[in-house]
Amino acid sequence: MSARSKKPASLPSKDRALSKRELLLDAAWRLFYRDGFHAVGIDTVLAEAGVAKMTLYNHFPSKEDLIVAVLERRAEQFEGSLAAAVEAAGSSPMKRLMAVFDWHAEWLRSPEFNGCAFIKAVAEYPQGDAKPHQVAAAHKQRIYQLLESLLREIGVPRSAVIARQLELLIEGAIVSAHVYGRAEAAGGAKAAARSLLVGVP
Incomplete structure (x- = not known):
């Protein structure tokens, strides 16, 4: 068999499990993001993923465990992307703070925006x-802590x-943005933030 026609090696079992x-x-x-947490059943998730039910329960003992894992991963992605945007803004403390609003503005304008999954989790x-509520609240608290740390960098009392x-x-x-479709809402929030910080360099 030629190198070109040779089949790719199978993934190790650990990698296959991770992939599933x-x-x-x-x-x-x-x-969940499109339809809600309670509205989506396990069978719908299985059909969408093309995965057997036993495989799902090997990873997630219950639907709530799956929801928690989804929210935790979303929080990690969200916060990582936001932190990267803050760092990319440079060394100016005010620019770093305003980058938080710019990042949200970009998210609210994105085609995939459909509200906040964490607000939805607390509502449901x-x-x-409830563990999904706790994960959502912890995420929101970390965003608050980021804002506070940036304000301390600026020296805001x-x-x-x-x-x-x-x-x-x-x-x-x-x-x-979610209720009214006002993608420009983050720009208004940024302007209001600047008003709060009048006199701060």
Whole structure:
């Protein structure tokens, strides 16, 4: 058999398992984000992923475990991308803070934007002890902590209080973009943030 016609080697079993897990997470993310967590059944996820039910339960003992894994991965991707945008803004503390709003503006304008998965998770799991609720709340808290740390870089007094106000501007922009289709909402939030920080270099 020639080198050209030779079949590619099979993935090691560990890599195949990882691939199946990623297929499940990808499929579940698309469906949950589009249709909601409660509305999507396990069979729908399996059909979308092309994976057997036993494979799913080998990775995720319950549907809630799958939801939690999807949210945790989304949080990691979201926060990693946002942090990279802040770092790319350079060394100016104010530019780094404004990069948070610019990043959100780009997200709200993107074709795949369909609201915030974490807000949706809290709406569908309103009990504070529900794991999806906790994952969503932890993600939102880390965004707040990022804002506060950037305000401290600038030297803003009462950074904890101002960070909560900036957080409200961002959350309002996300909801406005989703409810009204106002993709420019993040720009308004950025302008309001600048007004809050008048006099800060």
